[in-house]
Amino acid sequence: MTGKDGDSKFATRRKTTRAALVRLGLERFPAKGYSGTTIEDLIRSSDYTRGAFYFHFRGKEDFFLAVLEYRAELRDEWWLVASDPAHTDTRAAVVATLTHLNALEDGGAWLMLIADFFQATGRDSAYVPTLRTLYGNWIVELTRFVEALQERGLARADAAAGQLAAQAFATAEGHTIHHALYGLDAAAMADSLVQLLKP
Amino acid sequence: MTGKDGDSKFATRRKTTRAALVRLGLERFPAKGYSGTTIEDLIRSSDYTRGAFYFHFRGKEDFFLAVLEYRAELRDEWWLVASDPAHTDTRAAVVATLTHLNALEDGGAWLMLIADFFQATGRDSAYVPTLRTLYGNWIVELTRFVEALQERGLARADAAAGQLAAQAFATAEGHTIHHALYGLDAAAMADSLVQLLKP
Amino acid sequence: MTGKDGDSKFATRRKTTRAALVRLGLERFPAKGYSGTTIEDLIRSSDYTRGAFYFHFRGKEDFFLAVLEYRAELRDEWWLVASDPAHTDTRAAVVATLTHLNALEDGGAWLMLIADFFQATGRDSAYVPTLRTLYGNWIVELTRFVEALQERGLARADAAAGQLAAQAFATAEGHTIHHALYGLDAAAMADSLVQLLKP
Amino acid sequence: MTGKDGDSKFATRRKTTRAALVRLGLERFPAKGYSGTTIEDLIRSSDYTRGAFYFHFRGKEDFFLAVLEYRAELRDEWWLVASDPAHTDTRAAVVATLTHLNALEDGGAWLMLIADFFQATGRDSAYVPTLRTLYGNWIVELTRFVEALQERGLARADAAAGQLAAQAFATAEGHTIHHALYGLDAAAMADSLVQLLKP
DNA sequence: AATGAATGAGTATTCATTCAT
């Protein structure tokens, strides 16, 4: 009656468990870093077992990427904030956007997490392409944001939106990581982004 | 004959060994990251032994910080580039400075290294203050750089030099790490810095 | 309508599945050894699942013995070769027989497989009697072979056929395993058997 | 004062520990087979720790080969038995030799052990050459034995001593393994060897 | 008669650190 997959009882159970583990990862990784988070830790704080984990993921690396992908899916259409006429200058739009996005960031340690993963996994790992795809998706969204600003005259027009997007991303993450490591003041990020983007 | 320390032969030998190990660390850490680099790795590529290592350093963490400190000492008075009249605009001064500094960077992986250390060591570790001191030294130097630019009208004057310095540092390292992780174009960093600093 | 077993559709299906799994085992075990072959390996290369496997067999050990039994059933009346008047000396009969039997051997790894099973299962396992029964069947057939040779004056008559059969079996398998492990020349086996058997 | 190695205290300690572990392996492996013997088992029945084990051996495979090599070193000049004028026929010489050698065999399970290792390690493993070297040493010694018999007219002269040696080895091990697996009578081995070797 | 998600004890191996000499 039920096909090989579809929405059979099995498929439902599978999805539920997998999702629960991934959500758990999203919560646990930022706490101790990639290498610092052990599979043991993870499963102990879940209702599942080691076997369930390895049924759903090939290993720790695979799991981390699944978490990264889930995190990406969680993002809504945040770039629409740039089109909100309520924001009449670059700073207002940037600040509103950062406020909106910060909701997602548990302490802003994800770049450190990815760096940790990158080191642990070997720079040449088979996972690098996936990492770059995820990056590409961020850039696509950031590009929409920049374009929306440009259309309203709130962003430089002398540079391609995609290029500005990449620079804005690097700038933002640099500030995030300096915030985590050295306690850099949160307002600094907004200011740097405004300088970068404003016409 | 010899005091407890002084300039006896022992003291000389001691310093030599310590310096050799630190230099080795400067070379080995970027290759495999903080957690990825083992003490075994280190001593195997030296003429010393585990015993020598633990005589000079309390452990891996202590050693890493010694390497970081040594790396800081290596920097010359790079900020003087900002005063060079040959550079008549912000971009020229920034590009010249980056060129000058890049000589020190083995692949620009040091922020990732520090992030790795930070994760491995626990965010609350006793080493955080040392990390912040080293950061402070960088900021002092960067502030001199920004001040030199401001004096010549090549940098914004509507922000404190120290604040701009912190933002420039975060911006630069963000671009470095995105370069390492995602292959971000090297020219992007100069552009972002110019936008940030220019009057 | 249908009894508990009988020749209902169910019974047919049951036999089919079981036979398919056993045939698969015959093919997969020699590839990776007893411990090296996982149930996962097995079912992945079939159209069945774990559940089907455990419905038909109590476990891996039980399954292995089923495969061994199936393998024994596959043997035809090979010992008749000894009576073929075309072979006029011991060597001719032995070589013809080996040629005939080799068709069954996938690389001659079965003794290693059994040894592997024996080690994994514990020398005292409940499966040892079954192993000995299978051995006994081989000996019965080999005894017929030796008797046929004796009747034609092509084998020693100063020893019981059963005893010679056991020695021949051990000799042959010793050569097989040395062939697999150390690359022992295939012709050696025939020579050793001829020496053992000839009058 | 002490060179890098030589007979310093360190070298002595190292050799002692290594030898103790290898001796232990010689004792433990036959009990549970190669895969069945765990490193944990091993060290628990020693006075050393996991770390000591891995200081001396690269891993389980490396250790097993070290045990095999040690076992080979233990053999004395057993082939001299063949020259003893007290043995006036082939059977007497063979029986005396088997008696002499049996002292070394703890249950005669070493071929099974090697087969187990071979399966576990992958037929293509980097360790196969070492296995073959060990085999080669056995053959050298067996060849001396056969030559001694040939000189005294107690062995076939129509076959090369080296070839006979290889056949005798395979024959003997075949009987050993059938003894272990199926309870084959111990006298059978002597008889088969006599048939193979006698002129 | 079969499905496949989940279990959990078991295993080899790594590595920062210690310590007798």
Place this chain on the structure above:
DNA sequence: CATGAATGAATACTCATTCAT
């Protein structure tokens, strides 16, 4: 000052087997 053998807790991963459906 330095040696290097030894420690042992920690860790990712495997796999035969179970069981609700």
